[in-house]
Amino acid sequence: MKTIRLHDKTFSLFIPYAEISSAIDRVAEKINRDFKDAPAPPALLCVLSGAIMFTGELMKRLDFDCTLSSIKLSSYEGTSSTGVVKEAMGLTAPVEGRDVIIVEDIVDTGRTVHALVDLLKKKGASSVRIATMLLKKEVYEGSIPLDYVAMEIPNRFIVGFGLDYDEIGRNLPDIYVIE
Numbered sequence: 001m002k003t004i005r006l007h008d009k010t011f012s013l014f015i016p017y018a019e020i021s022s023a024i025d026r027v028a029e030k031i032n033r034d035f036k037d038a039p040a041p042p043a044l045l046c047v048l049s050g051a052i053m054f055t056g057e058l059m060k061r062l063d064f065d066c067t068l069s070s071i072k073l074s075s076y077e078g079t080s081s082t083g084v085v086k087e088a089m090g091l092t093a094p095v096e097g098r099d100v101i102i103v104e105d106i107v108d109t110g111r112t113v114h115a116l117v118d119l120l121k122k123k124g125a126s127s128v129r130i131a132t133m134l135l136k137k138e139v140y141e142g143s144i145p146l147d148y149v150a151m152e153i154p155n156r157f158i159v160g161f162g163l164d165y166d167e168i169g170r171n172l173p174d175i176y177v178i179e
């Protein structure tokens with residue numbers, strides 16, 4: 001089994017790129033079906049930094065007109081959630097009157113998406129949907145339904161494909177799990 005070392009920890013290969021790519025194909029198909037007759041271009045909202053790779057892979061599979069904006073939030077320190085969602089950079093474009101699709105790397109406790117949905121509603125978004133590459137289903141405490149989930153994973157700390165361990169590991173094309 002392929003392993004890598006990041007900072008003080010060892011990670012082993014968990015989801016190879018081919019599998020990630022097929023999962024994104026499937027979720028993109030679903031989004032395409034739902035938005036094919038959208039009256040106005042929806043706004044993809046990339047949640048930086050983790051969702052950057054997923055956003056790129058997802059949007060090239062979408063076949064309807066859409067815009068792209070971003071916001072930077074963080075709640076993790078090291079390998080665990082602090083429980084507090086910090087806004088490091090605000091919305092890069094207004095969302096008033098827009099149909100927004102949040103694009104997230106991973107939903108864990110759900111605090112981040114909940115805070116984001118509240119913010120988008122407050123800022124006047126017409127509708128908000130959530131697309132996430134990964135879901136830690138056992139940990140999700142949220143009440144908001146997650147519209148598009150590419151893959152479900154157990155409650156383990158992972159890195160790669162945009163996700164980091166203290167800011168490194170984001171560039172790995174595959175997903176690795178902590179040993």
Ligand code: IMP
Binds near residue numbers: 105108110156
């Ligand atoms: P939540 O607010 O608890 O749902 O946490 C969501 C955010 O925490 C995600 O957007 C990630 O940035 C980060 N996160 C959660 N789980 C992991 C993980 O296993 N590895 C890296 N980052 C994670």
Ligand code: MG
Binds near residue numbers: 050104105
């Ligand atoms: Mg994130």
